[in-house]
Amino acid sequence: MNKQILTIGFITLSGIGLSACTANEPTLGQQLQSQGAQYATLGQSWQEGQDNIEKGEKLVKEGRKEIKSGQTKVNKGEKLIKQGEKTVARVETEVKSP
Numbered sequence: 001m002n003k004q005i006l007t008i009g010f011i012t013l014s015g016i017g018l019s020a021c022t023a024n025e026p027t028l029g030q031q032l033q034s035q036g037a038q039y040a041t042l043g044q045s046w047q048e049g050q051d052n053i054e055k056g057e058k059l060v061k062e063g064r065k066e067i068k069s070g071q072t073k074v075n076k077g078e079k080l081i082k083q084g085e086k087t088v089a090r091v092e093t094e095v096k097s098p
Contacts, residue, residue: 026034
């Protein structure tokens with residue numbers, strides 16, 4: 001008899017426990033809303049990443065153009081320095097030997 005009462009009590013408590021667990025589970029609609037919000041957040045993050053890629057590629061392209069332009073200016077400057085050094089050396093030589 002005591003065994004039957006314990007068994008019935010256990011089954012009853014188990015049933016109540018299980019129904020309590022299912023009462024806290026989100027509905028299908030709530031699950032879909034949650035997933036939709038997660039996907040929206042992921043989509044926004046992905047778009048921000050794509051925007052950063054495009055901005056970065058543009059900056060790299062501009063930077064490379066500036067490097068090329070800068071190198072051209074450096075080459076031109078070095079050429080002018082050499083020409084100036086030759087001119088100064090020639091004039092100094094002429095001044096020293098009258």
